[in-house]
Amino acid sequence: MTITGHGFSEEIWEQAKTQAIIILISQAKKQNTISYSELVDQLTTIDLEAHDTRLGTLLGEISTREDNEGRGMLSVIVVHKTGDMQPGPGFFELASELGRDTSDIEECWIEELNNVFDYWSAATVPDSFHKTNPINAFRGIFGLKRATT
Numbered sequence: 001m002t003i004t005g006h007g008f009s010e011e012i013w014e015q016a017k018t019q020a021i022i023i024l025i026s027q028a029k030k031q032n033t034i035s036y037s038e039l040v041d042q043l044t045t046i047d048l049e050a051h052d053t054r055l056g057t058l059l060g061e062i063s064t065r066e067d068n069e070g071r072g073m074l075s076v077i078v079v080h081k082t083g084d085m086q087p088g089p090g091f092f093e094l095a096s097e098l099g100r101d102t103s104d105i106e107e108c109w110i111e112e113l114n115n116v117f118d119y120w121s122a123a124t125v126p127d128s129f130h131k132t133n134p135i136n137a138f139r140g141i142f143g144l145k146r147a148t149t
Contacts, residue, residue: 006054008046016045017062024062024074028120033113035081036088050081056090063091067098071123072116076109 002010023042027034036050048055059075066074073095079085086109096102100112 006057012045013058016043017058019043019045020058021062021066021074024077025120028074028077028116029123031117031121033077033079033085036078037081039078056088060090060094063094064098071119073098073100073112074116076112076116 006013008016020039020043023034023039036055040048040050040052040055048058059078063073063075066072073091075091076087078091079087086106092102092105092108095108095112100108102108
């Protein structure tokens with residue numbers, strides 16, 4: 001078994017990403033945000049704290065993959081529980097790397113949040129998602145069906 005730089009095996013890390021995606025999509029379909037602490041409380045595949053840098057890495061990998069697939073930065077819905085009620089600075093750093101205009105972070109956040117909510121509230125799961133992600137086994141949880149051509 002190979003242990004990644006995150007301290008988990010690659011298999012466990014991928015299972016954690018899949019579980020986080022399931023949680024995030026279920027919230028995005030209902031147009032809800034979720035706090036970092038609520039997300040880690042729901043993760044059962046790995047044990048992380050809300051302020052663990054590995055959580056940021058996990059969310060960054062998820063958002064990069066989702067954005068590359070045209071579904072937006074899914075981690076946009078993960079926010080601080082108190083205070084600004086927005087994603088943390090790592091989200092905006094990644095947003096900038098992915099080509100978003102982050103000169104006004106609130107505007108960036110709201111635009112991305114609306115894009116993700118719009119996508120997932122009306123989504124069927126695209127075939128590319130089924131081919132690249134084991135989440136297809138869970139599509140019934142979300143009430144999603146495969147996209148038809």
